[in-house]
Amino acid sequence: MTKSIVLQMEGIRKVFGTVVALDDVNLQLNSKEIHGLLGGNGAGKTTLMNVLFGLYKPNAGKVELHGEKVEIRSPKDAINNEIGMVHQHFLQVDSYTVTENIVLGTELKSWPTLKLEVEADQIRALSEKFGLAVDPDTIMSDLPIGVRQKVEILKALYRGVEVLILDEPTTNLTPQEVDDLFESLRVMVDEGLSIVFITHKLREVMSVCDKITVLRDGQNVLTEDRENVTEKSLVKAMVGEGLNVEESVVFSSVVSGAETRWGASEFGEPVVKVEGLHAQNEDSIVVIKDCTFEVRQKEILGVAGVAGNGQQALAECLMGVCPIHQGSVIVDGMNVSETETRDLLEGGVAYIPQDRLLDGFLPTASVAHNLILGYQRNQAYSNKGFLDWKIIFQSARQQIDEYTIMTPSAGDVAANLSGGNIQRVMLARAFAHPSSFLIAHNPTRGLDIRSIDFVYKKLFERKEAGAATLLISEDLDELFRMCDRIATIYSGEIVGILEKGEFDKYEIGRMMSGVKAND
Amino acid sequence: MTDTNISTNSKAKAIAAIVLPYLLAILASFVASGIFIAIMGFNVPKAFATILFTSFRTPNGFIQTLLKFIPLMLQALAFTVPLAAGKFNIGGEGQLIVGGIGATAVGIIFADLPLPILLPLVILAGVIFGGFWAAIPAWLLYRFGINEILTTVMMNFVSFGLIDYVATQIWRDPAAGHPTTIPIGAGGELPMLISSPPLHSGIILAIIVAVGVYIYTNRTSAGYELIATGANPRASKVYGINTRKMFLLSLIIGGGLAGLSGAIEVAGYQHRLIEGLQSNFLLLGLIIGLIAKGDNSAVPFVAFFIAVLEIGASAMQRTMMIPVEMVFIVEALVLLFVLLSDVIRRR
Structure with missing residues (x-):
């Protein structure tokens, strides 16, 4: 018919x-x-x-x-x-x-x-x-x-x-x-x-x-x-x-299904230790409840969950942006509640924020300005408080090439970049500076498949080099593909953590709607 | 060879792209105001020649222009430096007045000190008093989140009362017909660079400050943080910049710059505090800052241009009886057309 x-x-x-x-x-x-x-x-x-x-x-x-x-x-x-x-x-x-x-x-x-x-x-x-x-x-x-x-x-x-x-x-x-x-x-x-x-x-x-x-x-x-x-x-x-x-x-x-040849490896020492973390937002609403987890060297820990269940607050607690009310967060030996965000960045924590326009982008500044945000006091770029623009532009041009950021020049105003290219700036900034811990929140949003592949390879390279990664994503396929363990967050609480091999999308789906693992 | 040719070529193009809209805006504003001058029945070419060339015809005209340039540029920077961090300092005249009061107070109290000690103290007092006057709204913003536009404007009015008190009560000069203080010590006066026509060394200070501001905002990590805060405070905070501190700091720096302009007026020009020394520098400073689109490195050039117009305008009033307000129209039109050129480019 x-x-x-x-x-x-x-x-x-x-x-x-x-x-x-x-x-x-x-x-x-x-x-x-x-x-x-x-x-x-x-x-x-x-x-x-x-x-x-x-x-x-x-x-x-x-x-x-x-x-x-x-x-x-x-x-x-x-x-x-x-x-x-x-x-x-x-x-x-x-x-x-x-x-x-x-x-x-x-x-x-x-x-x-x-x-x-x-x-x-x-x-x-x-x-x-x-x-x-x-x-x-x-x-x-x-x-x-x-x-x-x-x-x-x-x-x-x-x-x-x-x-x-x-x-x-x-x-x-x-x-x-x-x-x-x-x-x-x-x-x-x-x-x-x-x-x-x-x-x-x-x-x-x-x-x-x-x-x-x-x-x-x-x-x-x-x-x-x-x-x-x-x-x-x-x-x-x-x-x-x-x-x-x-x-x-x-x-x-x-x-090959969820497994990739990049997957398995031996984990090292814990880089991040989060214990009993509680946090509130500016309106005193509890956004993170009693979170406890570790991220080890050579490990990618995934965070699954429906958008708006505290993922951003969690990332910002680890970055020292969102104040910690109770509990402790230790990142690479630094106690986050006593450390300035600036020192965390210098100490080897990198961050890819999910809302790139709001949380990571300087529209009126140049592309080169954008690429060093948070690293403006890094010794690579500044000498006794003075910026070395020659080196900043040099490394900016390198990153523009490596991350295929489409822009006429490193000095061009960043507002001219398209969404995908802004995301590439976020990635370049996070990957170009050595870090023992990376928080990546929806890192592949808005990218074409080739660039997504590039991001995944970068993440695996870091993993092989011994770094720890927290990958927060709303894309379950992405998490299954990349992670060694997946924690599921529901209204600010970690409902359960699954090991690789136990990954089951319905199990995680249940947890995403608030059903505890053992219920 | 070709490489450098290409890069100089593209550089020239980039500069042309910036300068061309300005030239067109100036041209358009002259055409528009020329129509007004013609309607009022004056000789248009002669009027424009007076406006544009008075500053360059005689040494006196040029020096008058430089003297006007100093407070205009400092007032403009007092506006654009906080603007770089996204904050609006509309309190430049209050900060100028209080800076002038500080300079005068030190100059009178320590009148007997020799120049190498007294002069730096007078200048420093101006900067600190101006900075302090801006620190009050800055602190209100930092602590309670009170809008700085409101508070900086209101602090202007407080300063009017303050200068009146100082000039009529504390150090009143009984010989003067207008509220004025007694003169500061001779050691507090800025040395003359040229004695006739008189040009004081404040111009050197002003140029050093302009270069300093450029280096600070464009070449230092701290200046980077200022610019980043203005571009996106939320992202700056996420990436470890203490943005509230940047707001506070930027306003205090702005106040210091305005206070310096007050100190230079006192130490270089009047050698005493005269009520009304703020002239209309605040509004002109805002216009300069806006025409420069907040770019600190463009401010000195725009300020010089506006100083030329101002000097030309008063000459035009003297020789041709055209009201000086005519030049406000030109200035306003330049601003309008510069802003308009932005809108057109965005289309």
Whole structure:
């Protein structure tokens, strides 16, 4: 049986300034199909869908729905054409109920009153039908991220969609929630919807999609039925010929499961000892509760958890930025509560912050300025308080080369850097200075696969050289690939620590939602 | 060979990219204000010639310009140094006045000391008093998080009362018709570099300070921390810079610079404290700092340009009866067009 074509995008081209984001891209979506749109960062996945949703106007190309050409100039046009999109960062009013959030912007039957019983019932019916368990009367801010995601999908369903676009929907979900989401997607497809599923995660594509399109550098690379592809062929399509796949960390872990040949080694002495750590934020809210763990030489300790469960506070406690209320943190012989952050950095602690714009970046200063932030009193760069700009620029140029930071010169103002390049500055700064302990918080966010591989190799190099690493990440695949042990954090507490070999994504998923290991 | 050619070429291009918007802004502001002068019925070319060339026609004009340049540049730096750390010091005139009071007090109390001792004390007193006047808002910011814009402005008004008290009560000069103190000791006066027309050695101090500020902000680790704090206080804190201390320090340095300008006015020019010595240096300093876009190394050049306009404006008023306020319009327009050129470049 041949399926009917719902949506056809042809020859789509989109140029931003001098950058060609999409170059003659085609996409064909059949009815009742889950179509995976796969590609690394910057491949053009989201741009393509933003064109379809009317957020960007393409420079060339056409969009057809059921064989008829349509002009989509705004999200309103898209919704009128029954196209819905769930964005990676959702826009919700925290103080509204679920129902109020969903009906916002639609015509109300009870207008001008706010009696939303009819709508609430409708939403209840939808959520039952598609297995998206949400209580319509709850206040938004009381809901965990996984449920908020469902609300966002319900928002699209409530408006009546035929084509649903999901942009990286699994980013903040536990493995259990991912499974539930996939089941709901199946139900939706059975009900007649067609779904475009944007992701960079191979495993998800393989487990839920019927058809897969791979984009690379704004171009179509491959479109195939799932039966005809393997994870291996997809990786090759995603990264192209430039990457030596045999040497790639990302690739080898895809082929051989979680284990990599870089993995096992003998651990040395503990570098970091955290005991009974308690911390509060500026509003006196407890952010870290009774954390105890060690990180040894040659060890990468992972921290798993849904974003916002105290990961940043933990990193900042270890960096001496967030004050320690109780307990002790010893890093490489230094008592953190009595040591200035500056001295920690000088003493061999490196940090890659997760929010690079807020926590690690000087937009109005030069790239060279940015590369020495925190090391401005290091003897390599300064002599009796005077900066040696010749050496600073020399090492900046070296790092720009090694980390492929795209900038006209080391003296250029850093605000001109793109997100991925800012991340490379963060990496260069952390890796270029010798350190016995590195705190890396989502170090690969916003990077293409080749750069991710580069980061992984750097981390393994450090490991082999005997350094300790704390890798905080929301990407479980990353943690499985890199870590010797994984601690799971839930609302500021370490719920459990698993050794390599015991890694189990459902076990960690349970802990991510607060269930203790031995419960 | 070619390599150096390319690099000098690109350097020249980079400089042109910075200077060109300024030149265009100046040109545009002259065109716009020329229209006003024409409407008011004056001779436009003659007016502009007076504004631009008075400073360079006679030695006296040039020295007058330098004398104006000293307080303008110091006031501008008193604004831009804290600005580098992201803080706004709008208290430059108060700090100038209090610095002047400090210098005068030392100059009168220790009037008999010889020059090598008294002069450094007078200058130092100006710096310390100015710094202290800024330290009050700085401390309020450090301790209680009170907005420094409000407090530095309000400290100006307190200083008006203070100078009035000093000039009419403590060291009043009964012979003067205007609130003025008795003169400071001869040892507290800045030596003259040229006696006629008179140019005092304050200009050397001012240039040393400008170079010092440049070295501090661009060449030292401590200056790096100041710049980093201004660029992103949160990131600076995460990377171990004590940002609250930088806020405090930057405001005190700004106060010290403004206080120095007060001390130089007293020790170099008036040799006594006269109420009103702050002139309108604060506002001009802000304009200079903003035209320089907060760049400490550009401030001296912009300050000199504004000093030229100021001297030209008073000459224009004397010889052509064009109101001196005309030059405020030119200055404001330069600022406006410089800021506008930024907006255009961003598009």
